Amino acid sequence: MKQKKYPKPKKGAWFIPVRRSYLPVNWKGWVSYVPFVGVLVGATVWEVYSKNSFGTALMQLFPFYIAVGVVMQWFASSKS
Helix, strand or coil, rough: CCCCCCCCCCCCCEEEEEEEEEECCCHHHHHHHHHHHHHHHHHHHHHHHHHCCCHHHHHHHHHHHHHHHHHHHHHHCCCC
C-alpha cells in the first residue's frame, strides 16, 4: 500500500493543509488549536447538561459548530 506524503510546511507556517482541513505543525498552531477543541467540547457539555434532551442540545449547537469551524478554517488557511 502506497503511503501518502504530506506536503512540506512552509517556513514559519503554523498549519499544514491535509485533505480539506489543516493540522498544526508548529507550537503556535497547537496553542490556537487546543482552545478551539476545548470550546467545542465545553459548549457541548454545557448544552447537554443544561437541556433535558440531547437532540435539542445538538440542534442548538449545530450553527455554533459551523461558525466556529469556519473561523478556525479561515485562521488556519491564513497561517499555513
